[in-house]
Amino acid sequence: MIELKHLEVWFVTGSQDLYGEETLRKVAENAAAIADALDKTPEMPVRVVFKPTVKSPEEIFNVCKDANTQRNCIGLITWMHTFSPAKMWISGLKILQKPMLHFHTQFNRDIPWHSIDMDFMNLNQSAHGDREFGFILSRMRRYRKVVTGHWQDTECLNSICGWVRAAAGWHDWQGARFVRFGDNMRFVAVTDGDKVEAEMTFGYSVNTHGVGDLVEVIKTISEAETSALVEEYLHAYQVAESLKPAGTRHPSLRDAARIELGIGKFLEQGNYKGFTTTFEDLHGMTQLPGIAAQRLMAKGFGFAGEGDWKTAALVRAMKTMGAGLKGGNSFMEDYTYHFEPGNNMVLGAHMLEICPSIADAKPRCEIHPLGIGGKADPVRLVFNSTAGPAINASVIDMGNRFRMLVNEVEAVVPENDLPNLPVARVLWKPYPDMKKGCTGWILAGGAHHTCYSQNISSEQMEDFAGMAGIEFVKIDRNTDLYHFRNELRWNDRFFQ
Numbered sequence: 001m002i003e004l005k006h007l008e009v010w011f012v013t014g015s016q017d018l019y020g021e022e023t024l025r026k027v028a029e030n031a032a033a034i035a036d037a038l039d040k041t042p043e044m045p046v047r048v049v050f051k052p053t054v055k056s057p058e059e060i061f062n063v064c065k066d067a068n069t070q071r072n073c074i075g076l077i078t079w080m081h082t083f084s085p086a087k088m089w090i091s092g093l094k095i096l097q098k099p100m101l102h103f104h105t106q107f108n109r110d111i112p113w114h115s116i117d118m119d120f121m122n123l124n125q126s127a128h129g130d131r132e133f134g135f136i137l138s139r140m141r142r143y144r145k146v147v148t149g150h151w152q153d154t155e156c157l158n159s160i161c162g163w164v165r166a167a168a169g170w171h172d173w174q175g176a177r178f179v180r181f182g183d184n185m186r187f188v189a190v191t192d193g194d195k196v197e198a199e200m201t202f203g204y205s206v207n208t209h210g211v212g213d214l215v216e217v218i219k220t221i222s223e224a225e226t227s228a229l230v231e232e233y234l235h236a237y238q239v240a241e242s243l244k245p246a247g248t249r250h251p252s253l254r255d256a257a258r259i260e261l262g263i264g265k266f267l268e269q270g271n272y273k274g275f276t277t278t279f280e281d282l283h284g285m286t287q288l289p290g291i292a293a294q295r296l297m298a299k300g301f302g303f304a305g306e307g308d309w310k311t312a313a314l315v316r317a318m319k320t321m322g323a324g325l326k327g328g329n330s331f332m333e334d335y336t337y338h339f340e341p342g343n344n345m346v347l348g349a350h351m352l353e354i355c356p357s358i359a360d361a362k363p364r365c366e367i368h369p370l371g372i373g374g375k376a377d378p379v380r381l382v383f384n385s386t387a388g389p390a391i392n393a394s395v396i397d398m399g400n401r402f403r404m405l406v407n408e409v410e411a412v413v414p415e416n417d418l419p420n421l422p423v424a425r426v427l428w429k430p431y432p433d434m435k436k437g438c439t440g441w442i443l444a445g446g447a448h449h450t451c452y453s454q455n456i457s458s459e460q461m462e463d464f465a466g467m468a469g470i471e472f473v474k475i476d477r478n479t480d481l482y483h484f485r486n487e488l489r490w491n492d493r494f495f496q
């Protein structure tokens with residue numbers, strides 16, 4: 001499970017020495033109160049740490065330097081309670097490597113109509129102090145999120161907490177290791193890409209092991225360990241009769257458990273945060289990992305099929321962003337369409353590997369043949385997913401840049417049973433509607449593999465893409481294809 005509470009965002013308030021001790025004392029007191037309120041906000045997933053007011057280029061440089069090197073600091077929240085001449089910020093901002101949120105707020109919510117005087121005005125001047133700060137960030141072309149409003153406003157707090165989660169996902173990627181068992185599915189384009197560029201842009205590394213290396217680890221799993229995990233399966237899922245200890249297919253369940261334990265051990269030994277498999281490369285393995293990939297995803301590992309390392313890493317990032325929240329995140333594939341007039345839908349699934357964190361009930365554990373791969377029948381978890389708002393997110397390699405594409409969707413409860421469908425599945429309706437949503441996705445070159453999320457918003461994905469400095473396009477309720485096409489063209493020029 002992924003924990004976030006050991007992480008910190010720093011609350012940094014800018015000012016200058018001009019105002020005298022009394023005003024600066026008040027600035028520090030008010031800033032501490034805001035930092036404390038943010039820290040105590042129930043939705044805040046990390047600690048918010050108050051930092052002393054910065055009033056000079058040296059103090060600003062030092063807090064940025066410290067933020068870069070403090071392992072647990074995932075970003076800065078900045079606020080100019082008073083005026084902080086922004087040339088003082090240049091040297092600090094030049095070296096700052098952590099994400100920044102500029103909270104454009106004011107300590108006093110209301111103007112005290114009857115008592116307001118120049119002292120009040122001089123203390124509460126973020127209305128122009130924050131503009132000076134905004135200028136230098138724009139002048140330096142620095143990415144940052146800006147949240148405007150009073151610090152006790154629920155909308156602001158939600159937006160800040162959402163950004164903090166995106167920053168936690170970004171932090172998790174820095175130095176992260178992902179492993180591929182086997183290469184890409186042969187000839188597939190969208191799942192391939194530039195791993196060197198990805199490491200430079202995203203901070204994570206991707207390396208491949210021949211599946212034989214994994215098989216060697218699977219061989220070290222003991223019968224006792226396998227039996228213990230089988231026992232866990234029997235309690236956690238509705239296990240098919242044939243897979244139970246007295247059933248004819250029970251050896252397959254033991255094989256599946258051994259594979260899960262082997263992959264888990266490999267990931268632990270190599271300090272990996274996620275992995276890919278491919279049905280084209282299973283030498284020495286008995287079956288394609290199904291339940292193994294599903295359960296390891298549910299534990300927080302990133303995963304994608306067919307060697308798709310970009311999606312595996314994205315699944316991990318989104319699981320980190322959603323840690324502790326209701327709902328789940330899963331590897332997903334747009335599989336089949338329902339084109340009934342007035343009721344268009346996408347059926348999302350994969351050959352096996354959908355994460356049970358999005359399940360609507362206790363999954364069934366079943367065994368069925370797999371049409372491809374030429375191996376033994378794989379064991380998998382089968383379930384429907386919960387209805388409600390969700391997103392599909394995809395990262396693709398455009399050659400000169402990465403593009404993140406997000407489609408907001410509405411998941412629906414299947415109107416019919418799907419008794420012959422042997423895989424976990426989700427049904428959703430894309431926004432703004434099926435035709436525009438799918439057309440937009442195709443025009444943007446979005447992959448067939450995505451991370452499907454029930455608890456991350458497109459705004460958070462936009463924040464996340466901003467931290468990476470990559471292109472972000474979304475398809476939502478307001479998408480108009482004429483403007484969307486132009487946006488793609490203009491982005492091509494912007495990122496050339």
Ligand code: MN
Binds near residue numbers: 305306333350
């Ligand atoms: Mn696939």
